[in-house]
Amino acid sequence: MNIGDAARKSGLPTKTIRYYEDRKLIAPTRRENGYRDYSIQDVHKLAFLHRARSLGFPLETCRQLLSLYEDQGRASADVKQLANGHLREIDSKIAEMKDLRDTLHALVKACHGDQRPDCPILNGLSGTERDE
Template sequence: MNIGTAATQTGLPVKTIRYYEEIGLVTPDRRANGYRDFSEACVEQLRLLAQARHLGFSLEECRRLLSLSADEGRASRDVRALAQQNLEAVREKIASLSALEAQLQRLIAQCHGDDAPDCAILDDLMGQRGN
């Protein structure tokens, strides 16, 4: 199938598919006219990449997942370890976002939000108030 059909079937933009090919994550066949020809196996790899990226896996982790998916002798513990690492990274991001949320809530609570020019938010952002 052509790249447009592969994009439709996977939900990935054509540009992303081209990028994945450029960095060696997928290798579609080439027709005599030079056009890409995506096999069903290649589309399955693209689906895996789409889902893995949606779950926050890095491109290198995706490369490892593709390798593991192609290895019939793989140990599920290797896949689990990658997922566990990704889960820890997600938890760290959540903690960081929670801290940002608390800081923003504090700043918003300190701002009067009226017609006066004084603004606790701007003061804080400019380092004129203690954190």
């Protein structure tokens, strides 16, 4: 099938599909006219990539997951290890963002937000507070 149909079935834009091919994640056959020709298996792989990416796995991790996906003799332990590594990264990112959110929230809360120029947010950012 043509790239447009593969796009509709996998949920990925055609641009992205071509990009994945460039990055050697997928290699569809070509017709005589030069058009890419996607098999059902190709579409499954694209949909797999789509889901893995939407879970935030980096492309290189997606590449590893995809090769495990295609390896009938894989050990689920290998997959779990990749997923666990990613999970830990997500957790630390969430923690980092929460910290950041709390800091910003405290500044916003302290700001009266009126026509006067005095502003705890800017004071906080300028480092003129005692605790920084």
